[in-house]
């Protein structure tokens with residue numbers, strides 16, 4: 081949450097900061113701002129609108145040193161006075177991503193010392209703290225370093241001083257920040273995509289790093305304050321992959337990228353003749369052989385991927401599996417099984433609750449940890465023993481789509497590896513699963529071809545206020561995911577239930593105003609599901625059924641059938657996700673909401 085960009089160059093950095101912010105806007109879009117050093121003065125521009133508005137008001141601003149920020153409000157309402165950068169006594173400017181937990185006591189102390197606060201944010205204390213040290217004669221880097229020792233919480237910060245046009249200082253602990261290395265110019269950003277127009281050479285900063293940056297170079301100090309060497313890496317993300325291209329929204333683009341994202345994620349695993357544990361890391365073979373259960377920790381959409389995986393892990397690999405919402409697990413007094421493999425599932429690898437859940441699991445004695453993640457070098461990847469990178473490419477739309485289906489693929493691979501190690505997968509079944517996986521991108525493409533039909537169907541939803549999603553077995557989490565997508569981007573209230581639960585309560589909600597969307601694959605539970613659907617129809621509910629090609633269900637009054645091209649067996653949840661993503665997307669279009677930046681949300685939830 082919140083995006084930071086900073087630049088120090090020989091040229092005017094304002095266009096670089098603005099383009100960076102535009103690319104980081106998915107991280108938060110309550111307000112945006114920037115500050116540059118202009119003739120030994122800080123020139124700040126802030127807007128409560130989007131970055132586009134900030135662009136309009138910055139036409140006459142220039143400077144070769146600056147920092148910028150796009151905000152997701154935590155402390156203080158979205159307003160201009162709360163927008164970053166925050167400034168202390170016209171000398172120090174700060175941008176910050178994270179939360180300072182002890183800001184109230186620091187604020188009280190700084191007020192006593194004579195500092196005037198002009199915002200309700202936690203960030204402003206950092207600006208005044210740095211000022212108090214800097215004005216006392218410390219060099220900027222030392223002033224930041226001393227201030228950081230007083231902060232409790234998470235931060236990624238960028239700091240500049242009006243009278244120091246040749247230096248940018250940044251630091252991170254608990255929130256992401258990287259350094260972009262240029263020729264005669266250097267940059268900072270929350271995410272590499274912000275810097276791709278200017279450099280693809282990046283340094284992923286480590287926990288507790290503090291960096292002193294000039295035009296010619298940079299010095300990194302580690303958490304102990306010692307000079308540290310950090311490798312410069314070349315980002316594999318192409319500039320094109322973060323452009324919208326011919327699509328109307330990133331979400332639509334990302335839905336359509338799923339065949340390729342799945343194929344890329346499967347590449348290493350499926351290129352060989354058999355599934356090898358090594359795809360989860362060098363130590364995977366021995367580590368996975370030792371585990372006797374699985375504990376999956378995740379949030380939101382990633383949690384739904386974990387829920388699907390539970391069905392696979394128990395049925396195919398015979399492994400006991402629990403799936404927990406990370407924010408619950410971290411505060412629950414659970415009974416740990418230290419022999420279980422802890423799997424953290426996350427698109428961003430930054431989610432604060434999932435990170436805290438992983439740390440909690442380690443405190444409870446868990447040593448076998450695996451991160452399944454879409455962002456290399458992210459916190460979760462670094463903190464886990466084993467790792468698997470989904471290769472979905474950058475996901476910019478706030479509603480997760482391709483990250484989810486690639487997580488499912490990763491979890492299916494894990495299931496096969498564990499099943500094989502436990503002699504529950506013979507050579508023939510292994511080949512069948514591999515064949516199904518290799519075919520998956522093509523199967524997903526065929527489902528995407530239903531787009532025009534789903535767009536038409538969506539027209540019926542625009543006037544609805546509620547919707548009910550039903551699924552059974554491994555498709556129940558898909559119903560949950562469909563409901564989450566719909567509520568997230570169309571603001572229609574949606575609930576999902578295992579279809580068998582309907583008569584235990586939610587059936588009371590069903591009348592002709594309530595659309596009921598059902599995921600109906602041709603599996604062992606189909607006949608049971610059909611009975612549940614009759615119960616809905618008998619109460620006047622309008623049914624929208626996503627059925628497999630060979631599911632014998634017919635259109636009738638009040639029953640709309642959308643036929644999926646094929647049945648994918650165990651991989652069916654991947655296919656059944658696609659129409660629900662498209663449905664949510666087209667309903668949101670009908671309603672005219674901001675699809676890629678739904679209200680109140682942000683892409684990476686780096687606060688609790």
Ligand code: F6R
Pocket residue numbers: 379380381382383425426427428429430431434478479480481564568683684685
């Ligand atoms: C929903 C969505 C969120 C995320 C959740 C976890 O579309 O994107 O529910 O899935 O915030 O994020 P990650 O996967 O980055 O840990």
